[in-house]
Amino acid sequence: xxxxxxxxxxxxxxxxxxxxxxxxxxxxxxxxxxxxxxxxxxxxxxxxxxxxxxxxxxxxxxxxxxxxxxxxxxxxxxxxxxxxxxxxxxxxxxxxxxxxxxxxxxxxxxxxxxxxxxxxxxxxxxxxxxxxxxxxxxxxxxxxxxxxxxxxxxxxxxxxxxxxxxxxxxxxxxxxxxxxxxxxxxxxxxxxxxxxxxxxxxxxxxxxxx
Amino acid sequence: xxxxxxxxxxxxxxxxxxxxxxxxxxxxxxxxxxxxxxxxxxxxxxxxxxxxxxxxxxxxxxxxxxxxxxxxxxxxxxxxxxxxxxxxxxxxxxxxxxxxxxxxxxxxxxxxxxxxxxxxxxxxxxxxxxxxxxxxxxxxxxxxxxxxxxxxxxxxxxxxxxxxxxxxxxxxxxxxxxxxxxxxxxxxxxxxxxxxxxxxxxxxxxxxxx
DNA sequence: TTAACTACCTGACATTTGTCACTTTCTCCA
DNA sequence: TGGAGAAAGTGACAAATGTCAGGTAGTTAA
Numbered sequence: 260x261x262x263x264x265x266x267x268x269x270x271x272x273x274x275x276x277x278x279x280x281x282x283x284x285x286x287x288x289x290x291x292x293x294x295x296x297x298x299x300x301x302x303x304x305x306x307x308x309x310x311x312x313x314x315x316x317x318x319x320x321x322x323x324x325x326x327x328x329x330x331x332x333x334x335x336x337x338x339x340x341x342x343x344x345x346x347x348x349x350x351x352x353x354x355x356x357x358x359x360x361x362x363x364x365x366x367x368x369x370x371x372x373x374x375x376x377x378x379x380x381x382x383x384x385x386x387x388x389x390x391x392x393x394x395x396x397x398x399x400x401x402x403x404x405x406x407x408x409x410x411x412x413x414x415x416x417x418x419x420x421x422x423x424x425x426x427x428x429x430x431x432x433x434x435x436x437x438x439x440x441x442x443x444x445x446x447x448x449x450x451x452x453x454x455x456x457x458x459x460x461x462x463x464x465x466x467x468x469x
Numbered sequence: 470x471x472x473x474x475x476x477x478x479x480x481x482x483x484x485x486x487x488x489x490x491x492x493x494x495x496x497x498x499x500x501x502x503x504x505x506x507x508x509x510x511x512x513x514x515x516x517x518x519x520x521x522x523x524x525x526x527x528x529x530x531x532x533x534x535x536x537x538x539x540x541x542x543x544x545x546x547x548x549x550x551x552x553x554x555x556x557x558x559x560x561x562x563x564x565x566x567x568x569x570x571x572x573x574x575x576x577x578x579x580x581x582x583x584x585x586x587x588x589x590x591x592x593x594x595x596x597x598x599x600x601x602x603x604x605x606x607x608x609x610x611x612x613x614x615x616x617x618x619x620x621x622x623x624x625x626x627x628x629x630x631x632x633x634x635x636x637x638x639x640x641x642x643x644x645x646x647x648x649x650x651x652x653x654x655x656x657x658x659x660x661x662x663x664x665x666x667x668x669x670x671x672x673x674x675x676x677x678x679x
Numbered sequence: 680t681t682a683a684c685t686a687c688c689t690g691a692c693a694t695t696t697g698t699c700a701c702t703t704t705c706t707c708c709a
Numbered sequence: 710t711g712g713a714g715a716a717a718g719t720g721a722c723a724a725a726t727g728t729c730a731g732g733t734a735g736t737t738a739a
Binding site (some may be wrong): 457 | 491493499582584585632
Binding site (some may be wrong): 425426427437441444447449 | 729
């Protein structure tokens with residue numbers, strides 16, 4: 260449908276990781292329209308996606324973050340560890356500074372939001388293939404603004420509290436006293452400027468810290 | 470890519486409603502592959518989608534539920550009210566019995582989940598166009614199992630509590646005494662078999678009751 | 680090798696949350 | 710027309726939550 264750009268010498272080989280089958284297939288269809296891009300592998304969860312990248316050695320790997328078994332960020336980190344040559348584009352619903360930061364730490368070349376226009380995806384693939392970075396502009400500025408103030412324990416406890424577990428259960432899960440659990444929650448609540456554990460969990464989630 | 474089925478006499482005209490641009494474009498690309506299906510309109514929020522259906526009078530309208538301005542369910546209900554001839558397919562991430570029930574009440578002909586295989590979408594469009602219903606099998610059985618046990622007040626209160634507001638604030642918002650608010654929450658907690666307000670809100674959300 | 684800093688951990692106390700028994704208001708229908 | 714039933718509304722009591730003041734390791738920098 261689109262003309263092959265002059266710069267393209269050969270087909271850009273792409274693997275896609277995305278847990279929603281409908282979206283996975285649709286994205287593949289979208290990219291296959293382009294003459295210079297070919298989808299050579301797919302994964303419907305983190306592990307499948309990782310394996311597909313290792314098998315196919317694509318030029319570009321496009322992945323969602325929230326997937327079963329292994330998140331897209333974990334896959335990216337693993338690929339970095341293994342010195343994979345595939346450039347990684349994170350494609351997600353969530354405009355969270357914490358996610359972007361972790362993506363960049365994991366060596367990703369791109370961070371795009373699913374509510375961008377569909378036409379921009381192919382262009383992003385080409386840019387990233389050329390060695391450029393493609394970051395959603397809105398997030399790029401915000402990214403370095405705020406660091407996660409939570410300690411590991413606070414994060415753990417807050418995650419469980421956000422699921423509706425009460426202090427006693429959390430304490431049992433983590434082998435702590437109930438008082439300690441309440442203390443961590445109190446810390447987290449105060450650090451995040453929340454009024455209670457529920458709001459604290461909500462805020463942390465929004466920022467991508469959980 | 471796929472051959473035109475023998476039953477197709479003319480092109481099936483489709484409008485898509487979906488707020489994530491990337492997914493919207495990708496779904497359109499997926500359907501345009503089929504010889505007997507043509508995407509004649511798009512909406513990136515409920516109002517746009519409704520307008521597109523009214524303007525284009527398509528055979529089939531595929532829509533997400535959670536969209537700005539107007540949910541897909543509200544659009545479906547409005548189309549029913551206006552006696553639109555477009556058949557409606559709900560395409561969503563959420564396998565919630567409450568959503569399915571509301572979709573059917575709003576006269577939808579299909580309810581599909583985004584994690585189905587992409588190939589099934591075109592087939593669903595054809596079936597629905599022929600006047601058949603297409604419901605995700607997993608949900609179909611579960612759908613009528615459980616009715617929403619919450620009263621209006623309980624729902625209101627639970628929604629606010631789920632956002633982390635405390636009883637006093639909720640009481641002020643709704644002009645109730647704090648005791649009353651706590652009573653509604655207690656009722657909701659017991660009806661849903663939860664241990665506290667957070668878990669209750671989570672359960673209700675999962676079922677599509679909030 | 681201290682001092683300062685940080686994360687981790689705890690129990691005692693005050694506040695908020697959850698439960699229960701009860702009253703009021705409204706609708707439905709025999 | 711006079712219950713029966715369901716939802717809305719309330720306050721008193723018990724249980725869970727949030728705060729505070731403090732104590733123990735481990736690390737870093739003078």
